[in-house]
Every structure is written in C-alpha cells, then in structure tokens.
Amino acid sequence: MAMLSRKERDRQLRRSDIFKAAEHIFALKGYYKATIRDIAKEAQYGTGTVYLHFKNKDTLYLALLEEKLKCLFILIKEKTGQVKDAKKKLEIFIREGLVFFEKNQDFFQIFVSEGGEPYAETGFLKSSVGLQLQEYTENLIKEAQGQGVVNRSFDPEQISDVLTSILKTITLKWLQKKKKKEESLVGLSDTTLSLFLYGAAHK
Amino acid sequence: MAMLSRKERDRQLRRSDIFKAAEHIFALKGYYKATIRDIAKEAQYGTGTVYLHFKNKDTLYLALLEEKLKCLFILIKEKTGQVKDAKKKLEIFIREGLVFFEKNQDFFQIFVSEGGEPYAETGFLKSSVGLQLQEYTENLIKEAQGQGVVNRSFDPEQISDVLTSILKTITLKWLQKKKKKEESLVGLSDTTLSLFLYGAAHK
Amino acid sequence: MAMLSRKERDRQLRRSDIFKAAEHIFALKGYYKATIRDIAKEAQYGTGTVYLHFKNKDTLYLALLEEKLKCLFILIKEKTGQVKDAKKKLEIFIREGLVFFEKNQDFFQIFVSEGGEPYAETGFLKSSVGLQLQEYTENLIKEAQGQGVVNRSFDPEQISDVLTSILKTITLKWLQKKKKKEESLVGLSDTTLSLFLYGAAHK
Amino acid sequence: MAMLSRKERDRQLRRSDIFKAAEHIFALKGYYKATIRDIAKEAQYGTGTVYLHFKNKDTLYLALLEEKLKCLFILIKEKTGQVKDAKKKLEIFIREGLVFFEKNQDFFQIFVSEGGEPYAETGFLKSSVGLQLQEYTENLIKEAQGQGVVNRSFDPEQISDVLTSILKTITLKWLQKKKKKEESLVGLSDTTLSLFLYGAAHK
DNA sequence: CATGAATGAGGTTTCATTCAT
DNA sequence: AATGAATGAAACCTCATTCAT
Numbered sequence: 067m068a069m070l071s072r073k074e075r076d077r078q079l080r081r082s083d084i085f086k087a088a089e090h091i092f093a094l095k096g097y098y099k100a101t102i103r104d105i106a107k108e109a110q111y112g113t114g115t116v117y118l119h120f121k122n123k124d125t126l127y128l129a130l131l132e133e134k135l136k137c138l139f140i141l142i143k144e145k146t147g148q149v150k151d152a153k154k155k156l157e158i159f160i161r162e163g164l165v166f167f168e169k170n171q172d173f174f175q176i177f178v179s180e181g182g183e184p185y186a187e188t189g190f191l192k193s194s195v196g197l198q199l200q201e202y203t204e205n206l207i208k209e210a211q212g213q214g215v216v217n218r219s220f221d222p223e224q225i226s227d228v229l230t231s232i233l234k235t236i237t238l239k240w241l242q243k244k245k246k247k248e249e250s251l252v253g254l255s256d257t258t259l260s261l262f263l264y265g266a267a268h269k
Numbered sequence: 270m271a272m273l274s275r276k277e278r279d280r281q282l283r284r285s286d287i288f289k290a291a292e293h294i295f296a297l298k299g300y301y302k303a304t305i306r307d308i309a310k311e312a313q314y315g316t317g318t319v320y321l322h323f324k325n326k327d328t329l330y331l332a333l334l335e336e337k338l339k340c341l342f343i344l345i346k347e348k349t350g351q352v353k354d355a356k357k358k359l360e361i362f363i364r365e366g367l368v369f370f371e372k373n374q375d376f377f378q379i380f381v382s383e384g385g386e387p388y389a390e391t392g393f394l395k396s397s398v399g400l401q402l403q404e405y406t407e408n409l410i411k412e413a414q415g416q417g418v419v420n421r422s423f424d425p426e427q428i429s430d431v432l433t434s435i436l437k438t439i440t441l442k443w444l445q446k447k448k449k450k451e452e453s454l455v456g457l458s459d460t461t462l463s464l465f466l467y468g469a470a471h472k
Numbered sequence: 473m474a475m476l477s478r479k480e481r482d483r484q485l486r487r488s489d490i491f492k493a494a495e496h497i498f499a500l501k502g503y504y505k506a507t508i509r510d511i512a513k514e515a516q517y518g519t520g521t522v523y524l525h526f527k528n529k530d531t532l533y534l535a536l537l538e539e540k541l542k543c544l545f546i547l548i549k550e551k552t553g554q555v556k557d558a559k560k561k562l563e564i565f566i567r568e569g570l571v572f573f574e575k576n577q578d579f580f581q582i583f584v585s586e587g588g589e590p591y592a593e594t595g596f597l598k599s600s601v602g603l604q605l606q607e608y609t610e611n612l613i614k615e616a617q618g619q620g621v622v623n624r625s626f627d628p629e630q631i632s633d634v635l636t637s638i639l640k641t642i643t644l645k646w647l648q649k650k651k652k653k654e655e656s657l658v659g660l661s662d663t664t665l666s667l668f669l670y671g672a673a674h675k
Numbered sequence: 676m677a678m679l680s681r682k683e684r685d686r687q688l689r690r691s692d693i694f695k696a697a698e699h700i701f702a703l704k705g706y707y708k709a710t711i712r713d714i715a716k717e718a719q720y721g722t723g724t725v726y727l728h729f730k731n732k733d734t735l736y737l738a739l740l741e742e743k744l745k746c747l748f749i750l751i752k753e754k755t756g757q758v759k760d761a762k763k764k765l766e767i768f769i770r771e772g773l774v775f776f777e778k779n780q781d782f783f784q785i786f787v788s789e790g791g792e793p794y795a796e797t798g799f800l801k802s803s804v805g806l807q808l809q810e811y812t813e814n815l816i817k818e819a820q821g822q823g824v825v826n827r828s829f830d831p832e833q834i835s836d837v838l839t840s841i842l843k844t845i846t847l848k849w850l851q852k853k854k855k856k857e858e859s860l861v862g863l864s865d866t867t868l869s870l871f872l873y874g875a876a877h878k
Numbered sequence: 879c880a881t882g883a884a885t886g887a888g889g890t891t892t893c894a895t896t897c898a899t
Numbered sequence: 900a901a902t903g904a905a906t907g908a909a910a911c912c913t914c915a916t917t918c919a920t
Contacts, residue, residue: 076883077883080883080884098301101909101910101911102910102911102912103910103911111884111885112884112885112886113885113886113887113911113912114883114884114885114886114912114913114914115883115884115885117911117912117913118883118884122911122912123910123911123912207469215470216469216470217469217470217471220460220464220469223442224438224439224442225464225469227438227441227442228435228438228439228464228469229469230438231434231435231437231438232431232434232435234434235427235430235431235433235434236427236431238430239426239427239430257423260468261423261428261431261468262468262469263468263469263470264467264468264470264471265463265464265465265466265467265468265469265471266410266413266419266420266423266428266431266432266465266466266468267418267419267420267466267467268420268467268468304892304893304894305893305894305895306893306894306903309902309903314901314902315901315902315903316894316895316902316903316904317895317896317897317901317902317903318900318901318902318903320894320895320896321900321901325894325895326893326894326895482904483904486904486905504707507888507889507890508889508890508891509889509890517905517906518905518906518907519890519891519906519907519908520891520892520893520904520905520906520907521904521905521906523890523891523892524904524905528890528891529889529890529891613875621876622875622876623875623876623877626866626870626875629848630844630845630848631870631875633844633847633848634841634844634845634870634875635875636844637840637841637843637844638837638840638841640840641833641836641837641839641840642833642837644836645832645833645836663829666874667829667834667837667874668874668875669874669875669876670873670874670876670877671869671870671871671872671873671874671875671877672816672825672826672829672834672837672838672871672872672874673824673825673826673872673873674826674873674874710913710914710915711914711915711916712882712914712915715881715882720880720881721880721881721882722881722882722883722915722916723880723881723882723916723917723918724879724880724881724882726915726916726917727879727880731915731916732914732915732916
C-alpha cells in the first residue's frame with residue numbers, strides 16, 4: 067500500500083507539473099494559441115504524456131479552471147464560514163479574493179479572459195465549481211441584505227456579479243500598474259469594500 | 270470626382286457589409302471559431318473579397334472593434350459634451366452606454382469576450398479608440414471629482430474602469446435574463462448610477 | 473453557361489485526378505498505410521485540395537469504391553441486359569468481369585483487400601452499389617436456375633458469392649503470375665465458366 | 676532441468692494467453708484498430724509484457740497466423756494422411772477445413788481480412804506455413820488429377836486456390852447467416868464438395 | 879521478469895492567405 | 900475588382916515501442 071500511495075503521489079505530481087505549465091502557458095498565450103506541445107515542453111514532458119493525464123486540450127483547460135476555482139472556493143468558505151457579521155464577511159471575501167489573485171496571477175489572467183473561448187460552444191456554461199462560487203457569493207449578498215448591510219431592493223444575483231466584477235477590475239488595474247508601483251494587491255481591500263458598499267461618491 | 274466618390278462610396282458599402290457580417294459571426298462563434306469564409310458567405314461575397322478590404326483576420330477584427338468603439342465614443346462625446354453638471358454627465362454616460370449596448374448586442378458580445386483573443390500577443394493592448402474612450406471616461410471622473418461628485422481620494426483611472434466594468438456586468442446579466450423578463454436595458458440606468466455612486470449599501 | 477460547364481468540368485477533372493492517384497496509392501499501400509499526403513502528392517496537388525473534394529479519408533475511399541463498382545455494374549448490366557439465355561448471360565458476366573479486372577488492376581487490388589478495413593466498424597457493410605451488384609448477380613443465378621442452367625437446390629445467394637469468389641481467385645492468381653506468362657486474363661473466361669458450372673471434375 | 680522446463684512451460688502459457696487475446700482483438704477490430712494495449716489488457720498482462728514475447732505488432736500478428744495455420748495444417752495432414760482415395764481425401768479436406776473454421780471463428784475473421792494489411796508491404800507474401808498448406812492443397816489436387824478425380828487440364832495451383840476460396844466463401848456466408856439459421860457449418864461439407872467437383876450446374 | 883508511464887513520430891484535418899482567372 | 904480553388908503550415912491526438920523501476 068505504501069507502493070500504491072507512492073504511485074498515486076507520483077501521478078499527482080505529474081498532474082500538478084502539467085497544471086503548473088498549462089497555467090503558465092494558457093495565461094501567456096490564451097487558450098487557442100497555447101499548444102499542447104508548448105505545455106508539454108514547459109512541463110518538460112513529451113507531448114503524449116499530457117494525454118495520459120487529460121483526455122484533450124479542453125479537458126485540461128476545464129480541469130485547470132475547476133482546480134483553481136475550487137481552491138478559491140474552499141479558501142473563501144473557510145475564511146468566511148464561521149463569521150456571523152455580514153459586513154465582516156464581505157470584508158473577508160474581498161480580502162481573500164485579492165490575496166488569492168495576487169498569489170495566482172497566471173490563473174487570474176486565464177480567469178479574466180474567460181467568457182471567451184472553450185465555453186463559446188456551450189454558451190455561457192460556467193464550470194460547476196464556478197457556479198457554486200457564484201451561488202455562494204449570491205448567498206453572501208442575501209445574508210448581507212438580511213442583516214441590512216446591503217440594500218434589499220437590489221437583485222442579489224446582479225449585485226454579487228457586480229462585486230465580482232469590481233474585484234476583477236481592481237486586480238486587473240493592479241496587474242497593469244504592478245511594474246510601476248510596488249504596492250500589494252491586498253492593500254486595496256478597504257478601498258474595494260468601501261467602493262462596493264458606499265460607491266464612488268462616498269466622502 | 271463624382272466617379273471617384275461613387276467608387277469610394279461603393280467601397281465603403283462593401284466594407285460596411287463585411288463589418289456587419291463579421292460582427293454577427295464573431296459574436297456568434299468567437300474570434301477563433303469564426304472563419305473568414307463564414308464571414309464572406311454571410312456578407313454574400315467571395316472569400317478573397319474580404320482581403321481586398323482588410324489585410325487579414327486580425328485587422329478585420331481590430332477594425333471592427335475600432336469602428337464600433339468609435340461610434341460609441343462619438344455618441345458619448347455628443348451627448349455629454351455640452352453638459353456642465355458632472356453628475357448629469359455620469360447619468361448620461363451610463364444611459365447612453367446602455368442604450369448603445371442594447372442596440373449593438375452582437376458587438377457587446379465581442380466586446381465582452383475581449384481581453385481574450387487576438388490581443389493575447391500584444392499583452393493588453395487596447396485599440397486606440399478604446400484608449401481614447403478610456404481616457405475620456407477618466408476625465409469624466411476627474412471632472413466629477415473636481416465638482417465634488419466623486420470622492421477625490423479614489424484613483425480616477427481605477428474608478429473609471431470600475432464604472433465601465435459595472436456597465437458591462439449589468440448588460441451581461443440583462444442579456445442572460447432577457448428571455449425571461451421583457452425589460453429594456455436602458456431601464457437599468459438609474460440602478461446603475463445609484464450603484465456606482467452610492468454603492469450597494471445605499472438605503 | 474459555357475463558363476459554368478467548364479468550371480464543372482474542371483471540378484470533375486480534379487476529382488478524377490485525385491481518384492486516379494487514390495486508386496494507385498490505396499492499391500499500393502492499402503487503406504491504412506496510404507496517407508492523404510501520399511495521394512495528394514501523387515495527384516500533384518496540395519494536401520488540403522483533397523479535402524476540397526472529399527470530406528475525409530473514409531469518404532474518399534468509399535467514393536472510389538462506389539465509382540469503380542458503379543462502372544463495373546453498369547458494364548455488366550449493359551452487356552448482359554439484352555441477353556435472354558442464362559448460360560450466355562453467365563458467360564458474358566464472367567468475361568466482362570475479367571475484362572474489367574484486367575483493365576483496372578489497381579482497383580482490383582483494393583477490391584480484394586476489402587472486407588478489410590474501413591468497413592470493420594460498420595460490420596460487413598458493403599457499399600450501396602456493391603449491394604446492387606451482389607443482388608444483380610444473385611438474380612442472374614436465379615434466372616439460370618429458372619432456365620435449368622444452375623441446379624435449383626443451391627442457395628442462389630451462396631452460389632452467386634461463390635461465383636464472385638472464383639472470379640476473384642482466378643484474377644488474383646493471374647496477377648501473381650502475370651510476369652511469367654504473357655497471357656491475357658480474359659482468356660481464362662472459358663475455364664472459369666466451365667469450372668463454375670461443371671466443377672473441377674468435369675472431364 | 677525440471678525448473679527449466681517449468682519455466683519454459685510458463686513461457687508458453689504466457690504466449691498462449693497473449694495469442695488468445697490477440698486472436699480475439701484482431702478479429703474484433705482488425706489489424707490496425709487493434710492496439711497492443713487492447714491485447715495486453717484482454718490477456719490481463721502489462722503492455723510491455725507482450726514485447727517480451729513478440730518483437731512487435733507485426734510479429735505477433737504473423738506468429739498468430741502461423742500458429743493457427745499450423746494447427747489447421749497439422750489437422751489436415753493427420754486426417755488426410757493415411758487416406759489413399761483422392762476423392763475421399765478431398766471430402767475430408769473440406770470437412771476438416773469447415774470444422775476448423777467453425778471452431779476458430781475469430782481466427783477465420785482474421786484469415787479472411789487477410790490480403791489486407793500487414794502484408795501490404797511485402798506484396799502477397801504468405802506466411803511460410805500458409806505456403807506449405809497451399810502446397811499441400813496443390814498436391815491433393817495433383818493426386819486427384821492423377822486418380823482421374825479432377826480434370827487434368829486444369830492448373831492444379833489455380834484449382835487448389837479456387838477450392839480454398841470456395842471454402843472461405845461458404846464459411847463467410849454461414850457466419851453472416853448464423854444468427855438466423857441454427858445450422859452447423861460442417862453440415863455444408865457435401866454441398867461444398869459437390870459444388871467444387873461437379874459445379875453449380877450439376878443436376 | 880513484468881510493468882505501464884513516457885515518448886514522439888506521424889497521421890488527419892482545418893483554415894488563413896494567395897493568385898490565376 | 901471579385902472570386903474561390905489551391906495551398907501547406909501547424910494543431911490535435913494516437914499508439915507502437917522503450918525502459919526505469
């Protein structure tokens with residue numbers, strides 16, 4: 067059984083190598099311009115090896131998205147799970163989101179260019195974890211509405227999307243300026259929360 | 270010269286036909302899955318004809334983006350140009366943006382899946398009109414800050430991007446729900462402005 | 473309309489070029505070892521050109537088979553159509569079959585290695601013309617049975633297959649020996665008919 | 676030496692396992708679509724193990740053919756060896772052939788789709804046992820000619836091939852109809868002999 | 879010996895782009 | 900100018916074969 071677990075561990079290692087490479091290449095070139103050969107080379111494997119772990123390019127891409135989103139989702143649930151105060155929860159949600167994006171810039175690149183490509187076929191099908199995360203966010207908003215933190219007249223679905231999109235925008239801007247300023251992304255948490263809750267007009 | 274101008278007019282007609290077809294096809298299939306033949310067929314021209322007007326697929330795509338953005342830009346400038354009050358300006362900016370997106374849903378589809386594809390190479394190169402529009406929006410915010418409508422402690426660049434992204438998000442959501450509700454997108458102008466200025470907490 | 477017919481003629485010419493090349497290459501290498509590139513090169517076209525005329529390798533192969541079988545079928549029908557005497561009919565059937573195989577040795581090679589490959593999937597699906605030919609042969613036998621030329625106790629389907637297989641065998645043998653003897657295949661018609669009708673024991 | 680012979684016995688067991696699997700898979704999918712992994716899996720061995728026993732796919736295929744043909748050859752020799760009467764010999768030859776094909780339907784499938792594939796390269800190279808069998812059949816015919824059972828004016832090589840091909844055809848037809856009728860293949864022996872010796876016209 | 883993960887050559891197929899008509 | 904057939908580069912993916920464990 068020690069043998070088995072070692073094999074399994076090795077297998078996971080390869081998978082992880084390929085994931086890391088794929089993350090990098092997809093972020094760099096986008097879904098279509100990234101070739102399986104590119105990814106294999108980056109991971110220092112042969113082309114066929116990739117296919118030992120993922121049925122095809124689509125599958126690899128989807129799996130990568132799922133994996134990362136799962137990490138984010140678990141993180142968010144962990145950090146916000148025990149908190150009762152809705153505002154505090156939102157604060158943590160935003161901070162942890164930014165922390166995650168700062169740590170996973172390659173993934174963020176992919177995440178942003180989403181809506182784009184391999185999903186085109188299936189319309190706007192989000193990955194299953196993506197949907198869960200979306201739902202979770204929506205519930206966060208509903209809770210906040212319940213506690214009077216967020217205006218009840220808003221559509222929670224809409225508002226949760228807006229929140230997500232603000233997070234994306236802030237991160238994107240930060241990435242574009244990263245070279246100039248040496249500021250950490252998580253430092254923008256307060257601004258983001260404030261912007262979301264009280265808007266741009268807040269004095 | 271009448272001859273020349275007729276020729277020129279014809280030329281512009283072809284260009285416009287191709288644009289219309291390209292807009293439709295790109296929106297439907299995305300940049301990569303759309304083929305030049307698809308577009309040519311949709312426009313009822315031969316494949317080669319497309320190349321008489323656009324050097325290549327990229328160019329066509331970029332030109333399409335530019336053209337549409339130019340329309341939007343001109344529209345925005347026209348409508349907000351004479352207005353002095355910054356809040357009123359923002360209001361118009363939002364309304365006209367939504368009106369435009371409602372009228373140009375194909376274009377919006379392309380616009381959203383942007384960040385995506387042919388730009389991957391050049392990093393986050395925005396089209397020149399895109400940059401102008403961005404700059405114009407930024408100035409709108411600066412003006413609003415000058416008039417005390419928007420909080421001066423925010424980075425205007427950041428805030429203008431957030432505004433844009435909220436517009437996108439609202440539109441996207443609306444598109445997804447369009448079948449159910451029979452609501453017009455422009456009807457969401459007030460919500461959007463309010464959300465932007467006073468945030469989600471606004472009572 | 474002269475233009476159109478020229479275009480159509482050209483199109484048929486290309487198709488025919490590709491057919492000829494495919495016939496040669498398939499005969500030489502068999503279905504699987506033959507590559508589309510081989511065929512394109514043999515036909516002196518680019519690889520993609522083949523796909524302008526045939527959706528894929530399978531289609532090309534099938535179409536080739538169909539085309540040739542159709543020729544054979546039409547020939548057989550023409551030659552045996554007006555003849556009333558069943559024995560005479562069989563005689564002509566055999567002679568014309570051998571004539572055709574002698575003239576289309578490449579095709580025969582393919583025809584023989586049939587049962588083999590691209591049909592493996594669909595079980596023993598014969599091409600539609602193949603089925604027609606088979607049916608026609610069977611009717612020939614039935615007619616011969618009706619006229620007392622062929623023993624009525626035999627299953628006509630079985631007997632017609634045996635006849636076909638004897639033709640194949642004779643041709644195959646002839647091909648293998650061709651280099652040595654300088655005999656024409658059609659010269660074996662009488663032997664074949666005799667063998668089929670009266671068997672090997674016939675004195 | 677007991678050890679060695681045990682080892683050798685084990686070795687033969689593996690070989691036989693692999694053969695059985697290969698026979699099944701090749702019959703099912705044909706030479707090209709059958710993969711070594713398929714075969715290894717069917718035999719419940721690892722992929723590499725196959726290569727400990729057979730240099731490569733071709734070799735395995737050829738060896739399989741040889742082995743089976745050897746069985747058939749030995750069987751035929753045994754059964755016809757002591758018989759003096761040529762007609763009796765032919766009768767036994769046919770019966771035993773049909774018995775063998777009925778028992779080895781997987782092999783027959785492969786045998787039939789022969790001419791097909793891995794031989795394509797070497798033209799119509801028959802396996803060495805195949806050649807022996809062919810030669811043996813030819814001698815059977817010659818003997819029959821000597822005894823006045825078969826017409827001496829026929830080329831014995833040709834006639835022996837025709838006999839073989841009739842056997843194949845009868846078997847093939849039987850396989851195709853097997854589901855409908857519940858007839859045994861060997862029951863067709865008399866018909867086959869009669870067809871071969873006296874032809875289709877025989878009253 | 880046995881294994882099965884790794885390899886990479888090579889096949890099929892697509893499609894942006896060119897060019898003769 | 901307009902066309903669309905031709906091109907061939909390049910991508911995806913499979914699988915025979917090897918080799919470290």
